[in-house]
Amino acid sequence: MRRVVLPVLLLVAVVSCARPEAAGIGGQEMTTGPATTTYSEPPDTTSYPPGFNNEDLHKAAEALKPLLEGEFATTYSRLTVRDNVPMLVIYRKPNPRFEAEVWKTAPNVRIDFRDARYSYAELSEHQRRLMNDIEHWKTRGITINSAGLGQDGSALDVGTETDPPKDVVRQLEAHYPGMSFKVERIGEIVPATR
Known part of the structure; x- marks a missing residue:
């Protein structure tokens, strides 16, 4: 019996160490923390x-x-x-x-x-401000179609319809001091049909 237990315990340890990271809510990949x-x-x-x-x-x-x-x-x-x-x-x-x-x-x-770098209140406030300024950013060639609270509290996630200018993060951080941004082109958002 003793000969069987040790290999089984070793196998359990190896399998548990090899598990992939979990998927987040909605099947999104998890980010690792600081x-x-x-x-x-x-x-x-x-x-x-x-x-x-x-x-x-x-x-x-x-x-x-x-x-x-x-x-x-x-x-x-x-x-x-x-x-x-x-x-x-x-x-x-x-x-x-x-x-x-x-x-x-x-x-x-x-x-x-x-x-986390930012709190829920800080991220929510900057999300609100950014979405209120969508027309301002359009005049600068930046078509923002989404803003979400970052997965790990390190930045506000911004989605654009087209490729934004290379300095878009610098522009956002200059306009909203005290907040960090991650910008990604996600294309046009199409409303769901009924």
Whole structure:
């Protein structure tokens, strides 16, 4: 029996190390966080309760939304569900009170807290300003058709209909000081037909 156990344990270790990164919400590829990642277990639990499944993980993410986007909008940045682990990845500006409140709201969920450059409030404000300035950017040859909060809280993601000028990021950062931008041509957005 002892001869069988060691090879089986070795095989399990090798297989678990070779797993690919999880897909994010909507099947998007996950981004890896900065070197300052701190993985955390819930304070008083080390494993999931019997019967826990990924639906429970998504329910925990939904239960956290009002707290994250409300009281802690200046601390919280982004939340990603990693179904294959399973765990939540929360990008935030470090704040012990915030983390304690997250554990209170989702006590039985593994959470990976990662540092973010910008908060949800900062990203949302710049997203609103940018979308209000679409006509301004058209006069400069930049046709913006989307602006989204970056996956990891490091920048505002901007989509353009055509290839933007080479210095578009510099122009955006000069117009909106204090914010970083990632710009990508995504083409024309076509409304869904019914």
